[in-house]
Amino acid sequence: MIKVGIIGLGAIGQRLIPLFSNHQETKIVAICDTLEERVQETSSQLESVLTFTNHLEMLENTELDLVYVTVPPKYHYSVVTDVIAKGINVLCEKPLANSTEEALGLYTQAKEKGIFHxxxxxxxxxxGSKSFASLIKSGYVGDLRRIELKMRFPNWPRLWQQNEWVxxxxxxxxxxxxxxxYIQQIQKIFGNMKVGTKHMQYPADPLASENGIIAFLELEDGTPVIIDGLSQIAGEEEIKFTAYGSKGTLSLVNWANLEGGKIGEPIQQIEADQTLADSLIDHLVKALKGEEATIIDFSEGYKAQVVLEALRG
Ligand SMILES: NC(=O)c1ccc[n+]([C@@H]2O[C@H](COP(=O)([O-])OP(=O)(O)OC[C@H]3O[C@@H](n4cnc5c(N)ncnc54)[C@H](O)[C@@H]3O)[C@@H](O)[C@H]2O)c1
Incomplete structure (x- = not known):
């Protein structure tokens, strides 16, 4: 049984709790959040779990095989550094950190310590996304001509993720x-990319995040990648990731839905390949048992961070 500790019990920490709890080979043995009431509320739903409001005390006093860090991005570096220092395997939320230097620091520390990251x-x-990748690999769009990521948010932050940092x-x-x-997906499926020109738009509040972005990036072979985002607008939320090629067009819409068509044909819904159904927890368990697994490690997190910071900076 893999003994799991969780640091951060907000919107996303709560999502993975049932997945770890229901898996036959993982057990949540300790939870931590700086907010005492979140710890109490979460512990009431779990069987015999140790509770902490200080992650160092949790790391010091609990025998753990894996720590899942799901605190806000600004705290990833310090908290993950403490986990690595204890020599405990770590699962970190995206983005890896809050700057390229921090991301490289975490990757380097994890590698040097020899832990699983x-x-x-x-x-x-x-x-849906695995089917997208598989169709691309099988040549559905032919030779790639362009990638587009379109993001539309009537409300940012989204209604389900209201907090003081997002x-x-x-x-x-x-x-x-x-x-x-999507930066991580593009680099995994199509290879590394670089930011060329970018135009970020911000609201009047100097502390607020962007409300618009148009950026032009390039894959290593020069294929253009366009990131086009707008928030605080009329209409519905939409996140559309599209590959245009010599033979056709393929999109992943709103994380899960596939649509596409061959040149000369209309765009239609495409059924995702259900045989590709997969689970992060299964892969974590396999990897920790030394078996082959699909793991996105800190080196890929770092590569995504490089592009992210070139856009944000
Ligand atoms: N993988 C995904 O699909 C996905 C989606 C959204 C967000 N995220 C990421 O998940 C992370 C958490 O996001 P969220 O929406 O749950 O945020 P949140 O603000 O709802 O929750 C974060 C929690 O961490 C706690 N916390 C802060 N510092 C702490 C510390 N030092 N020790 C212990 N607890 C601490 C806060 O009290 C809070 O309860 C972020 O990195 C975010 O980018 C991932």
């Missing part, structure tokens, strides 16, 4: 929160 980038485990320039904004998922 992984990140939660869910698009690597979802049926709409700040310091550690929030949708390029960081949402864009980084």
């Amino acid at each position: 992984a990140m939660n980038f869910p698009l690597n485990y979802n049926v 709409a700040t320039k310091e550690q929030g904004g949708y390029v960081l929160e949402v864009g980084v998922h």
Whole structure:
């Protein structure tokens, strides 16, 4: 049984709790949040779990095989550094850190300590996004001509993620929160990219995150990648990730839905390949048992951070 500790019990920490609890080979043995009431509320839903409001006390006093860090981005560096220093395996939320230097620091420390390091980038485990990657690999769009990431948010922050940091320039904004998922996917599927020109738009409040972005990036072979985002607008939320190629067009819409068509044909819904259904926790368990697994490690987190910071900076 893999003994798991969780640091950070907010919106996202809560999402993974049932997944760790329901898995036959993982057990949540300790939880930590600086907010005592969150710790109490969460512990009432778990069987015999140790509770902490200070992560150093948790790391000091608990036998752990894996720590899941899901605190706001600004605190990833300090908290993950403490986990690595204890020599405990770590799963960190995206983005890896809050600057390129911090991300490189975490990757280097983890490598030197020889611990297992992984990140939660869910698009690597979802049926829709895995089907997108698999169709690209099988040549559905032909030779790649352009990649586009379109993000539209009527409200930022989104109604389900209201907190004090996600709409700040310091550690929030949708390029960081949402864009980084697709930056990681683009680099995994199509290879590394570089930021060329970018135009960020901000509201009047100097502390607030962007409300618009148009950026032009390039893959190593020069293929253009366009990131086009707007928030505080009329209409519906939409996140559309599209690959245009010599034979056709393929999009992943709102994280999970596939649509596409061959040149000369209309765009239609495409059924995702259900046989690709997957689970982060299964892969973590396999990796910790020394078996082959799909893991997005800190080196990939760092590569995504380099692009993210070139956009944010
Ligand atoms: N993988 C995904 O799909 C996904 C989606 C959204 C957000 N995220 C990431 O998940 C992380 C958490 O986001 P969230 O929306 O849950 O934020 P949140 O603000 O709702 O929760 C963060 C929690 O961490 C606690 N915390 C802060 N500092 C702490 C510390 N030093 N020790 C212990 N607890 C501490 C806060 O009290 C809070 O309860 C962020 O890095 C975010 O970017 C991931």
